Amino acid sequence: MTSFTSLLSPITIGNLTLPNRVLLSPMGTEMGTPDGMSTPAEAAYYAARAAGGTGLVITGITFVADDFDPIAPGLARIDGDQYVPGLRAIADAVHEAGGLFSVQLTGGLGRNNQYCATLGMEPRSASDNTWFFDPSVISRPLEVAEIQLLVRRFGEAAARVKEAGADAIDIHGHTGYLIDQFMSACWNRRTDEYGGSVENRCRFVREIIAAIKTNAPGLPVSFRISVDHKFDGGRTWDETQHIVKELERAGIDLIIADDGSYEAMDYVFPPYYLGDDCMVTAAERIKAVVDVPVAACGNITPENGEKILARGGADMIAIGRGLIADPDIVNKLRAGHAASIRPCIRCNQLCTGNAFVGKPLGCAVNPEVGYEGKRVLTTAADPKRVVIVGAGPAGLEAARVAGARGHDVRVYERENHIGGVLLPAATPDFKRELRKMIDWWDAELAELPGVEVKLGYEIRPDSAELKDADVVLVATGSHPLAPASIPGIEKAVEVIDGHTGAPLGKRVVVCGGGLSGADFALEIAEQGHEVTIVEMAEDIARDMFSINKVSLDRSLAEAGVRVLTRTRVTAITDSGVVADGPDGPVTLEADTVVSSFGVRPARELVEALTARDDVTDRVYAMGDCVDPRKVGDAINEGYELAYSI
Ligand SMILES: Cc1cc2nc3c(=O)[nH]c(=O)nc-3n(C[C@H](O)[C@H](O)[C@H](O)COP(=O)(O)O)c2cc1C
Ligand code: SF4
Incomplete structure (x- = not known):
């Protein structure tokens, strides 16, 4: 030590x-x-x-x-x-x-x-x-x-x-x-x-x-x-x-x-x-x-x-x-x-x-920045039974805050790990601090006697676990998008699976150059793969903060990643990707095609619960199942919801 x-x-x-x-x-x-x-x-x-x-x-x-x-x-x-x-x-x-x-x-x-x-x-x-x-x-x-x-x-x-x-x-x-x-x-x-x-x-x-x-x-x-x-x-x-x-x-x-x-x-x-x-x-x-x-x-x-x-x-x-x-x-x-x-x-x-943008300082991982002395995790006067569905960043932060305030908290996570998609997305070495953040929540929750985390446990709309809950916080995250209109889409490896050990060939085409696809491309290029990103928009990672993008662009160039923008994937074949680029159709040979077309909110549970009269007024959604955004949005939302209980 x-x-x-x-x-x-x-x-x-x-x-x-x-x-x-x-x-x-x-x-x-x-x-x-x-x-x-x-x-x-x-x-x-x-x-x-x-x-x-x-x-x-x-x-x-x-x-x-x-x-x-x-x-x-x-x-x-x-x-x-x-x-x-x-x-x-x-x-x-x-x-x-x-x-x-x-x-x-x-x-x-x-x-x-x-x-x-x-x-x-x-x-x-x-x-x-x-x-x-x-x-x-x-x-x-x-x-x-x-x-x-x-x-x-x-x-x-x-x-x-x-x-x-x-x-x-x-x-x-x-x-x-x-x-x-x-x-x-x-x-x-x-x-x-x-x-x-x-x-x-x-x-x-x-x-x-x-x-x-x-x-x-x-x-x-x-x-x-x-x-x-x-x-x-x-x-x-x-x-x-x-x-x-x-x-x-x-x-x-x-x-x-x-x-x-x-x-x-x-x-x-x-x-x-x-x-x-x-x-x-x-x-x-x-x-x-x-x-x-x-x-x-x-x-x-x-x-x-x-x-x-x-x-x-x-x-x-x-x-x-x-x-x-x-x-x-x-x-x-x-x-x-x-x-x-x-x-x-x-x-x-x-x-x-x-x-x-001229806004006061905040923080993705510390929602108390700017509220020092105001947001204080004091014990709640009327402790509640809180059920949290999903142990991604919003769910974990909500559990930490609710637990610290003395509520009785049960967290149910379908997967066998906490962190949601953050954990697989944090595999690159350059995202080591993200992995530390998940470990931090793990340790914090372990210290809170009122918080219990159940892994490999799926909550359905009729699950008994919801019955006695005073508050149900739904943080079920997102689903990957796999456009059915692209012939051969089923041949592609989903980007999250790519992070978690799906076998990748030497030549990899990453379809979709959002933040997730671009970071994945960089990660595997640094491991020695020959990587091409195909992105339909004018630029990759358009939702990324401009300063981070300066680093990303430099890192991708240094790692030899080929970036094709204004190029739309039209088919995935056994030998790679067919796409429409600004200069006409292109064929990209690949040993592995990775699908990173984005995500959509996983709203099934929250929609089913809000449709039920007996629970609707106890249910709140947070994080990516509301709208897939950046990790700081999910964490701050989790904090604020749990703080308001
Ligand atoms: C929001 C923000 C505002 C900053 N403003 C200043 C500043 O007013 N003066 C300055 O010398 N550096 C400024 N910096 C740079 C920091 O002092 C520091 O050099 C930088 O954040 C790298 O250190 P870190 O990795 O420990 O954050 C700022 C950094 C951040 C994140
Ligand atoms: S976690 Fe993100 S938002 Fe918070 S201080 Fe670090 S860089 Fe800034």
Whole structure:
């Protein structure tokens, strides 16, 4: 068993001693008001991570100015004294919860600012760079007086942050935002004192660090840097190694390292495809050339974080989404309960996905995010007999919540395993965290005396088990679609069977390029099969979050998967697939054809029950049997239904 002695040991950054080496990686919450005021919900969210033992709670980006770079509604800001009380409320809440609090400051997004267009403003940047969202729009280089005003704004913001009671300040220098644009040769072609040599390109950031240190004396200052932008022509380690030395010379107290940029956004929000520790080399490289502490970040589990620290790859571990999924990571490690940490499944569904549409942070696996202190699993005043049909994600989460609230819960599952279709779908190595999630429910339910799970047990509309139930939650999932109109469809292997060991030949054609088909194609291509995806629509995995799709497309290309879009399967034969493509009919030779045409809700039970007068008012449907959606929808629905009992 891992002891986590490195992760749980204290560390000093600047003059601030942290009780352990786990940072809440900066993440915007979108929980503020449209005019940038923070809210009690935001304070409660951060306080919960502090109460969970996190060594340092860092906020998401907080804007210091809107002089040149407009601030979109809902984003956190500290460009005026009116924002200090809200920030102080967060600082106080974090402190009351026993934590330490840092505020991440940004000078703006520069050429990555999408909100410019809404206001009809031209984007600003270090040089005349193309606007990220439309290369025909050229950014205006900031004038020297404007740069110096921005530096002053950092100083003013730092003074407000200190006044609000924060313990540290972080500078957002990654993701290709304005500061990154100044530091990086690919975006900085200035010929004045802010461009040219590395020293000159770092002048802006050196002045920012100095302004912060002058105006917030005593507060340690950390810096987030992307070590490798991960696109052709972007900054790589060759250039970054000189920049981090400049940062150290400028007095930075901690460097938080990752990779990526808007051009490679999946590194900023790494989906499951990128795998464990996907950017740890960023920290390792910096650590080899500087003496200040360095934090690693990106898909790092506590177990791997411990290993990274133990081998000297970093001094701290910044955990972002892992701490959204489970705010109590550190306390659980301290208590020796690492196995009870709820894993982040790296889906990006309700954290990044929400942020991208301006909605407050949520979580696929933790429905209490955004409701900290409100959704609390207290014992129900009037315990009920709850029957749950189906042990997929909705059923399991409902059982956990109902059981934790003291209800008497019976879960009936037709298959001989829990997890529903998640279990077979989680066979790829890159979906390891999904498997951990199923194990997590298994362990949680085993701890709840009022919950009994019966496997291999089918419930029918007239089953006696339903008779005495006060509440029946139906979570029967979905059925695979097998279009009868396709001759030879019976020759195809259903994708779920493919996951669970159905024999596959060397050449495989996957019919249907939705998320399920695409992930399966990737899994078997990585095992050495020659794989073709045939998809009728314009693109594969159209329901996938755009950032995850960046990773998926790259992974499929690297694994050599052939993707045929706008191609409709017309027949499945003994030798493969016949299809209609944009250029006419195509014949695809295959040893195995896999059917992944999608799913339809398994509504038979719920329809039969709701038709019965004696049970209809006790029956509720949830998860895919309502409408097949993403796993986070099923889990959140299961939580909410069970919570309402
Ligand atoms: C919803 C969301 C918002 C984020 N916002 C910020 C931010 O404001 N500043 C920042 O430096 N990084 C931001 N990030 C990146 C995270 O700090 C972190 O680098 C990333 O999530 C990878 O770490 P993880 O795998 O531990 O989550 C954000 C990530 C997420 C998921
Ligand atoms: S929504 Fe998904 S990626 Fe985001 S924190 Fe929750 S489990 Fe992790």
